[in-house]
Amino acid sequence: MTFSTDQPIALCWLRRDLRLDDNAALYHALKSGHPVLAVFIFDRIILDPLSDRHDRRVAFIHQQIHALQDQLTQLGSTLLVYYGEPLPIWKQIMQAMPLAGVYTNADYETYAKERDQQVQQLLAEQGIGFHAYKDQTIFDTDEVLTDAKKPYSVFGAYQRKWKANLTDFYVRSYPTQNYFNSFYKTAAQAIPSLASMKFKPVNESFPATQVSDQLLEHYAKNRDKPALEGTTQLSIHLRFGTISIRQLVRQAQAHSERFLTELIWRDFYFQILDHFPHVEHKPFRPNYEAVPWLNREEDIERWQQGMTGYPLVDAGMRQLNQVGWMHNRARLNAASFCIKHLLIDWRIGEAYFAQKLRDYDLAANNGNWQWVAGSGNDASPFFRVFNPVSQAKTFDPKEAYIREWIPEYGTPDYPKPMIEHTFARQRAIDTYRKALNRT
Ligand SMILES: Cc1cc2nc3c(=O)[nH]c(=O)nc-3n(C[C@H](O)[C@H](O)[C@H](O)COP(=O)(O)OP(=O)(O)OC[C@H]3O[C@@H](n4cnc5c(N)ncnc54)[C@H](O)[C@@H]3O)c2cc1C
Known part of the structure; x- marks a missing residue:
């Protein structure tokens, strides 16, 4: 330049x-x-x-x-x-x-x-x-605090305060276009090519930058069904700011309370990372450092490749590997299986998602992995172990999502479950209980 x-x-x-x-x-x-x-x-x-x-x-x-x-x-x-x-x-x-x-x-x-x-x-x-x-957010740093002026670590209470603090002021757009004549006038300058930075182009298109009001009207009932296009796919745009959060919150206010809640989760995890930067490398709750992970290479490999024999987990991991995005219901099951069924340190799973997700965001990825691991603020309790079979029956009853991502599903080429669910569940609970000194 x-x-x-x-x-x-x-x-x-x-x-x-x-x-x-x-x-x-x-x-x-x-x-x-x-x-x-x-x-x-x-x-x-x-x-x-x-x-x-x-x-x-x-x-x-x-x-x-x-x-x-x-x-x-x-x-x-x-x-x-x-x-x-x-x-x-x-x-x-x-x-x-x-x-x-x-x-x-x-x-x-x-x-x-x-x-x-x-x-x-x-x-x-x-x-x-x-x-x-x-x-990037509606509220940041110290704008949503407890009455004692401390950061929130419980989502429900944070959400109530977030909503109580919200006025039109916070969601008003900045009318930049009224001032575009203030740009410095000069000839267009060159942009370094991807090749000059040693990257290659990808031959795929990215999701649209907008969501229809209609999708949002049905969001609450469809958002958990991975076979449907029931979520907005706006995550890459929120990640890189190719859409304004203020504009999206206004649309959420008009069309979907449930969607608004998800946008509040996003703010919540930003403020957690901002106030508690140790979460980037360590559990939010320090006692969870004592969980003795197995971290078996072969298990990690099978999980990453979507070869666990649990179709909802495998479909999710294959979707991630192929398109760089995974439906939230599959993310929850894939993460739970990794951490609880296989006793793989959540940081290993988190790092794999970080490498593959097109919407990778440190605050959201870390917050959600720690939520599943139980080590996060306001996390899922350690004894909650997702059952990937009943989850698949509930959220993908016709196996449409599973069949979309696992072409060999139902043939002898698809692997048998690599670990038995009841055994893995009990092993996880016993391991956590001992590490955390819980009776
Ligand atoms: C283990 C795990 C890892 C995750 N890693 C990421 C990540 O790296 N980046 C990321 O943006 N989201 C992450 N999520 C949250 C969620 O899965 C994605 O935001 C969502 O699937 C993106 O698809 P969408 O845009 O269609 O979501 P929609 O359902 O349409 O939601 C709209 C937006 O709300 C925000 N949002 C929704 N759910 C959450 C949530 N649980 N936490 C924080 N923000 C949320 C996102 O910005 C999302 O784009 C993760 C969830 C899990 C369980």
């Missing part, structure tokens, strides 16, 4: 908010009184460790970056796209143009918080302001 200018610029640093409409940071940048440029960094600290060079997330981001570039080009401006490590890139940017300020949306992951602190410090050395806004 060789772009430079002598004019003071307000830079809007896009990260998990890859859209121009209803974007808090962009709105404030555009109203700052300075010409605005948007910038995106393909961060090598995140990209280099990815083992799959066909990574869907990278391909998705790259596609969105091109879409943003098209929009900005039509407005007579450009997106500045860099590839490298953020700190040296910011040094480069500071040499290329005088900065009137940097505007960005807050990120709650530990790595991102540390990165932002370093960039903020670097900018401060030259008297440049770093302005971070809430955009």
Whole structure:
């Protein structure tokens, strides 16, 4: 990237908010009184460790970056796209143009918080302001606290306070489009190709960025049936900010209370990660560290490949491996089977999902894995072990989901159950009970 200018610029640093409409940071940048440029960094600290060079997330981001570039080009401006490590890139940017300020949306992951602190410090050395806004969530950090001003760790109580605090103000869109004439006018700049970053394109399309009111009207009754298209599939868009959470909450308020609850779970896990960053590597409840996992290589392999002999689990794992997404009911069963039936450390399962999910989000993935493991805040009790056979009968009674993902189901090629359910259930309960000193 060789772009430079002598004019003071307000830079809007896009990260998990890859859209121009209803974007808090962009709105404030555009109203700052300075010409605005948007910038995106393909961060090598995140990209280099990815083992799959066909990574869907990278391909998705790259596609969105091109879409943003098209929009900005039509407005007579450009997106500045860099590839490298953020700190040296910011040094480069500071040499290329005088900065009137940097505007960005807050990120709650530990790595991102540390990165932002370093960039903020670097900018401060030259008297440049770093302005971070809430955009990913409806409420963040200390906006939903108990009466004793402590973060919530129980979802039900959090949800009640969340709803009590909600006013129209929190779901109002930022009308960025009214200020688009504040973009700095310049020729479109080049975007690094996927190949130059050693990634390959993926030959598939991604879900639409909107959901119909009709799907939401039926969401509560259909959301648990994996054979139906009963959920929104918006998770990748929520992950990368190609849709606004405020817009979606307004739609939820109008059409589905149940859907709104799921969006509140999302806020809940963000605030858990923000307040209790230790959950990234350790159980929320420290005593759960004592569970003696078996972590057998062969078991891990069979679970990952969808060869456990339990069709709901296997269908889910194969869906994950093939398309990078898994229905929530299957996620629950696959995670429970991994942790409880096979006594595999939840962190191993969590890491596998992190590698494969196109909607991978640290807060949601970690929160849900810890919920299933029992080690999380407000988690499922340790003695709850999903029965993948009765779960399949209840939620996929015609076996349509199972047959969709396991072509050899019902033939001798499909494996027998790798472990007997009653035995595995009792073993899990006994193991947890002993580790936790419960009678
Ligand atoms: C073991 C496990 C791991 C998970 N890992 C992730 C993950 O990495 N990223 C992720 O976005 N979701 C994760 N989830 C939550 C949930 O399964 C997905 O959000 C959902 O399946 C995505 O599909 P959808 O967009 O059609 O969901 P919908 O049912 O249409 O829900 C709409 C949105 O609400 C949010 N949401 C829904 N359920 C949850 C939940 N339980 N926790 C937090 N947010 C929720 C998501 O942003 C989702 O896109 C996980 C669940 C489990 C059990």
